[in-house]
Amino acid sequence: MTHPTPHASLGRDTVAAALGRANLPTLIPVLFQLTGDGRWLAEPYRVTATPGFALHDDGGLPPEVQAEVREAAIDAIVAWHAGQAPAVAEPEGDLLVRLMASAIGEPVPDSLEPLIAEQLGFRPFAAEDVSALAAERPDFNVVVIGAGFSGLAAAVKLKQAGVPFVVIERNPAAGGTWFENCYPGARVDVPSDLYSYSFFPRNWTETFSQRDEIHGYVQAVVDHYGLDEHLRTGTAVESVHWDESTGRWTVTTREADGTGVVIDAAVVVTAAGLHSTPRIPGFEGLEAFTGEVVHSARWPAGTDLRGKRVAVVGTGASAMQLAVAVADEVSEMTILQRAPHWVAPNEHYFSASDDTTHWLFDHVPFYRGWHRFRLYWLYTERTAAALPVDPDAASKGKVVSSLNDAFRRFFTKYLVSQLDGDQELIDKTLPTYPPFGKRLLLDNGWFTMLKKPHVDLLCAGVERLDGNRLVATDGTSREIDVLILCTGFEQQRFLFPLEVKGRNGTDLRAAWEDDDGRAYLGITAPGFPNLFFLYGPNTNPPGGSYLTIAEAQIKYVVSMISTMLSEDLATVECRSEPFEQYNKELDLENDRMVYAQDGVENYYRNTRGRVVTNSPWPVARYAELTRSPDLHDFDVSKRN
Structure with a gap:
């Protein structure tokens, strides 16, 4: 600061x-x-x-x-x-x-x-300056995959440490999520003064800044720290393979013109993010749909919804922002809701x-x-204090805990007051699960919009598309011009579709059984030496800004890279014992949380019901766990 x-x-x-x-x-x-x-x-x-x-x-x-x-x-x-x-x-x-x-x-x-x-x-x-040691090892370099908030913060600290690195970004510019998500109404739902780096403050124009200002902040970081020379944009990483004979990573990339380029790296840091690959549902008739189909995370420039009949699939954060932003432009809006979200008031x-x-x-x-x-x-x-389930809740006459139940009463009262006694809308929008079972949303005019006569909320999914007609799972049928997919991302499938192969050709996607990612501290895994994850498995914070977590992870990773140079190490590989113990404790703690309870559906859990995205630890606890790497947690090898 x-x-x-x-x-x-x-x-x-x-x-x-x-x-x-x-x-x-x-x-x-x-x-x-x-x-x-x-x-x-x-x-x-x-x-x-x-x-x-x-x-x-x-x-x-x-x-x-x-x-x-x-x-x-x-x-x-x-x-x-x-x-x-x-x-x-x-x-x-x-x-x-x-x-x-x-x-x-x-x-x-x-x-x-x-x-x-x-x-x-x-x-x-302050990252330790190891530039002199790096100069003695001209083959030592780091590849960072992704130029979003995590990747750029890693770049800042690697540059301060004097470690040679390159950041590879598939998009034409840095920004990650905030480059890709440019749908109407896109903005942060954490105050901008918190949703920014502690080491690079800004005087924001809004309390909750819109997408363009956030992306401008990202570019300001690139300019201020001179990161352009380290960025390789318009380049997609297709695979990362460990070469046992050289003890290094082979990173295969694809340029925008289709040219394949291979990069050799001593260390790889993935910063692909949790919200990077959109989930596109395979609705029956989607390919033959005669209207326009757009996903909120791939919003086409110049999209014109004026006077059109629109269906929005989903009622999460993106859907709420987008639907409210365009509601007054469209002639009809049908919103398909699988399950309602808890919505909090926020006057700012x-x-x-x-x-x-x-x-x-x-x-x-x-x-x-x-x-x-x-x-x-x-x-x-x-x-975060409202997330743990009190084991004695039932005997105390509580549903989850005294605090969580108090939040429920408060949010329920607010919802009822906003809907002016419209019992049908109240029944549709009032969740049956406890607060914080899903991501808590901030009211941006959502309830006001739902009361508009041309807006219809269906508690149903998409059954099929037939020409220009949408048929919902409750039998409702609508003629529509535009289908807007606010269907989220492949959050449970970390690093998808990137191919990562470690020692003995072990495929990371197979080791994680596709959607069951596990890592020590969410950062590293046995069998994958010199590989570190940012925003990896189980590092989504229980509340607030992810950037606090990101800074903790980057401190850990950059400190480990500095240690590799100062100790003249060729490889560092997480040992199985701390990996297994950490994930055992993590799962036990996550099972105590409201978002892991029966009857709660969210993107936090994989197909087997295990929580794979969220960290159960208080942010300060996670920061303590990652304060500095302990080489006892790793098998290490010296350079020959």
Whole structure:
């Protein structure tokens, strides 16, 4: 997390004007860091817990206390701009935990301290510079597959470490999911200040940014870190084979013009992502359908839906965003829903970012970091706590747990209020499974759209297509002009359709039985030396932004690559014992989660019912597990 630069000429009136609109829970730890005065962490300055996802700008404090905090903060910030150093620039340990609690008005577990110290820039991860060692091994190189968020972050840290690498991307430009998904209404459903790298902040124009701005952020990362020279775009990786005779990987690629190119690599890092290959259902009559068929993840430029009869298959995140965005353009819209989702209110979904907040980010030290921490707490820790099933729930008169049941009551009340007593729509949209059994969605006008007279929600799937007619599984028939598939991705089939063969020709897809991916820490697997996965099996976080997980994985992988150079290692290969033990514990923990319970259908589980996408660990726990690689977990070989 970067910090502002002092400006000695900054006037008190300017600071006062901005602090009049500052968020008090964010400002209090800033005030302590600047002054070192512990009274700001005690009564009467303790803020109350934030209700829901609200900004909670006043912190629940009386007006006279708010005024006292703001006045003291003005003095401290003016003094900092005049050259006074912060009293506590890098809080750690118990003190940092106290500051976290002061920012959210709730107890915070000690386990968060290492992660938050890193994310807020108090103890940032800095890749070890091994460029001199790399120069002594001219054959040592890394191939990164995929230039989405994970692949680019890996590129940034590999470059900082001085390790030779190339990033291969099948699309014409970097961006991954955010290059491919350009359907109407596409935007993040995690606040942009959290859905971005901790080491590369940005002043976003919206709280939940749209696709184009996110893709622009990706390009800004490429430009800022000089990654263009390492990117090979328009190139698809077809296979990755381990060559036992050389102890290296053979990476076979296909250029846009069809030319095949083979790359030799010491290390391969896959960053293909969880949401990369669209799932296209094989509906009867699809090939003979006389209308237009589009998938949300392959939206054709210039698609015109004005006045057309449209059917949308699916009601997940993409379907919700897309359907609301185009509803007023089409003449008729039929939405086919297999199962409803829980939908949460969020008053900031379409909010423009506040220029004053940007000023505070740019002129008040530590403010951006504490703002980000509060988002992390609200969107990650709070929701994750509702996922475990209380084993004594039934005896307590609960369905899942006290917290999960409370979420259910809250979301149900919101749904009923939005549908104005329309019992038919309430029955169709109210889930029967508990909250967080599927991905929680944010209301973007979904319920309002469903009430429109030209919109029809069917609780059915597609039976077949007949000419320009869609026949649903409930017997309903509609003439349509456009069929929009919001049918998700091949999330359970990690790295599909990439062919990966390790030692003795072992096929990774066969070892994973197609949709049963397993890896140690979600990152590496026995039989596949010098191969690392980003966003691999069981690394989807239980809540919040995946980028926190991505940064933890990249730290682990880049540290291992640096160790290979510093220890003069030829190969590192995960041992079977830690691999088996980790996955045994992981499965036991996942089985305790609400999304693994009977009657809950989601993309998290494979065809055998095993959870293969999600991590059951709290984000801070996973970050601790991946803090640094332990060579005892690996069979290693030295160079000859």
